Amino acid sequence: MDTPLQRIDDPADQRIAGFVSIRERDLTGRQGLFIAEGTVVLRMLAAAHKAGGGIAAEAILLLENRVDGLRGLLCEFPKEVPVYVASAAVFDAIAGFNMHRGVLALGRRAGVPSMDTLIGGLGPRSLVLAACGISNHDNMGSMFRNAAAFGVDAILFDETCCDPMYRKAIRVSVGSVLSVPYSREGSIEAMLAKLQGEGFVIWGLSPRGATELGDIAPAPRTALLMGTEGEGLPQSILSSIRTARIRQRPGLDSLNVATATGIALHQVATINGLV
Amino acid sequence: MDTPLQRIDDPADQRIAGFVSIRERDLTGRQGLFIAEGTVVLRMLAAAHKAGGGIAAEAILLLENRVDGLRGLLCEFPKEVPVYVASAAVFDAIAGFNMHRGVLALGRRAGVPSMDTLIGGLGPRSLVLAACGISNHDNMGSMFRNAAAFGVDAILFDETCCDPMYRKAIRVSVGSVLSVPYSREGSIEAMLAKLQGEGFVIWGLSPRGATELGDIAPAPRTALLMGTEGEGLPQSILSSIRTARIRQRPGLDSLNVATATGIALHQVATINGLV
Known part of the structure; x- marks a missing residue:
């Protein structure tokens, strides 16, 4: 040494x-x-x-x-x-x-890249994870771990998400916070407008989603959008994008957001040949 | 009131x-x-x-x-x-x-049922989640939440798993520990012998699994077996049952056990028409 x-x-x-x-x-x-x-x-x-x-x-x-x-x-x-x-x-x-x-x-x-810089650096075939309102560091860390496992090229958080650089988020991510590029800024509306302008097919995950997860079609550029714990994505957002649902038993509470992210990324990464 | x-x-x-x-x-x-x-x-x-x-x-x-x-x-x-x-x-x-x-x-x-009682009460079409060596209450709680979401009929834990009735496990499960039947006793070998005797097709999840998750065939009685955090299932167990893997990027660390459970249950529940 x-x-x-x-x-x-x-x-x-x-x-x-x-x-x-x-x-x-x-x-x-x-x-x-x-x-x-x-x-x-x-x-x-x-x-x-x-x-x-x-x-x-x-x-x-x-x-x-x-x-x-x-x-x-x-x-x-x-x-x-x-x-x-x-x-x-x-x-x-x-x-x-x-x-x-x-x-x-x-x-x-030394800071994180701006969303524009991050998206500008993505290739013609890219998988993006987007999220708004994630407030729990365990979930934040798990989302990074899942993103790394399924080949996500960048994660975009809106300004209301918690900071991934907190100790517990880094630990739960098993260090993936240090390897998967991300940005954290602005509104979810601005993020979606930017992604749409850059040719991303955006799928919002929701128990009320219109399309079954298994019916999502491959696309060169796909963005998967996750909502806040508990409330999920607001209706105003769901109305403006494609929406997908994970088949599950009807019940009071839907899946944990990190688990839902894992299930959805696994599916989208598989159909797009990323894993 | x-x-x-x-x-x-x-x-x-x-x-x-x-x-x-x-x-x-x-x-x-x-x-x-x-x-x-x-x-x-x-x-x-x-x-x-x-x-x-x-x-x-x-x-x-x-x-x-x-x-x-x-x-x-x-x-x-x-x-x-x-x-x-x-x-x-x-x-x-x-x-x-x-x-x-x-x-x-x-x-x-008032106690939990014995494994034999639990399995004895299952119908001809059943989905069982089995686990050995789960030591983290967050993972324990998440596994219950996922089991509830995907229609698992019973969870079998070996004697080395932690107690699902701890406060944090119940909280993370969003109460599913109180609704999904489970047992916690004995060795993993005894559990597998019992499941095999009762006609269950057992799939052990492992990054080294032989079959891709998407290639698992429907079966009236399926048991999904998860190993301990970190080490996963021991080779002696993997050699004695069917094994499946979740497609993911090669890397140092595999998926979190609760997330892997969610992804695998979603797949098995879907092909068996449980969700």
């Missing part, structure tokens, strides 16, 4: 100030900074750092007993990235809660 | 002892008792209580400003079930954390 390990014995050590009380701070957001947890996400961070798309690792903090197993992965980071090591007691005192995984990294993202 | 409301002004009031510190106690388990959270789950509890399948409501605790909107639903419970009402401060002091929903119920389940 290139980088010498830096031992941390005091939770108040200024070198690891960025890792202090991440659980609470997670809720407030910090400009450009994010927390990556666990080995798999650390690996995604190393890949994103190398790819140079505006994501950089700033520091790594490890539980002492995790170091040996991670030496290979640590070599994937440039040696300017400091690697701190702490005992379990110090590690938990820093993080503010019991961190079973013992693997944390602090990263920085 | 039949039941007079009982005002609670002291978090230490013995009448609401069952609701105290539910967040922590959730982790320890309590024989037969469970916590239902939120209006939708309360409605499922009322239905389960009426159905008389061994699930009974013991008490209801509401935030004072939720009472008016719930009068209709409260009438669905027998009047022996006490309804307690508290201010936000008292309510949170009882529950031990900030309960935005302000709707809690304490229920009791």
Whole structure:
């Protein structure tokens, strides 16, 4: 390993100030900074750092007993990235809660592309996931994980969606937040107008959708639109686009939005030969 | 409403002892008792209580400003079930954390059926979800929600799966834990032997599965088997049954087990005309 390990014995050590009380701070957001947890996400961070798309690792903090197993992965980071090591007691005192995984990294993202830039960079055959009003970080993370699994080229969130760079969303996404390009801005109406102008066939998912999921036809450019948890897509939006439904038992509550996203992406990716 | 409301002004009031510190106690388990959270789950509890399948409501605790909107639903419970009402401060002091929903119920389940009883009660056309080693309550809850959405007749868990009656699993299931029959006992090998003996065609889901999900044939009795988070199904099990895979991009991590369950159930329910 290139980088010498830096031992941390005091939770108040200024070198690891960025890792202090991440659980609470997670809720407030910090400009450009994010927390990556666990080995798999650390690996995604190393890949994103190398790819140079505006994501950089700033520091790594490890539980002492995790170091040996991670030496290979640590070599994937440039040696300017400091690697701190702490005992379990110090590690938990820093993080503010019991961190079973013992693997944390602090990263920085230099903004996200604008929606226009993102769409402008898409090829003639593209699959886009669009969403409005996603407010739950678990669902946000799951949607990224599903998007990565089914070859989504970009995710477009409206301005009312929560921030994918929160710790829990990144963790649930198993790091896919760092690999799948996304934008988060503006209204859902502006997003749909842009997608229509760029030749995307837009399918809004809803229990009241007109077309069965299995009857969606392949198209060079497809956008799948998901609505907010609970309420789903508003009628005004559903009236302006093609709508699809997932066959399910009639009942009080429809599928979870992340699960519905997975089912719909699986179908659309399959018929378009993306998987 | 039949039941007079009982005002609670002291978090230490013995009448609401069952609701105290539910967040922590959730982790320890309590024989037969469970916590239902939120209006939708309360409605499922009322239905389960009426159905008389061994699930009974013991008490209801509401935030004072939720009472008016719930009068209709409260009438669905027998009047022996006490309804307690508290201010936000008292309510949170009882529950031990900030309960935005302000709707809690304490229920009791008189055990779950044995696997043999459960399978013995299934019809000639049945869809079973089977799982081994599910350890995460979010995934557990999501699997129930998906099972309900796609008409699963019974869920069989092996003895290593976590308890679906934990608060968070019930909440994530949107109450489906109270409506979809399940058993939880024994080894996965014993479960598969029983299912085979009863004429079930068993499909194990795995990224290494031999058959594409879309090529699964309809069958009167189908069982879908899911493995533990992370590791999936062990090779010894995969070698002994039919295996299916969900088409997805090659990568480090496969789909979340709950999402994979949703995608597979949607497919199997559709080809068997259950939805």
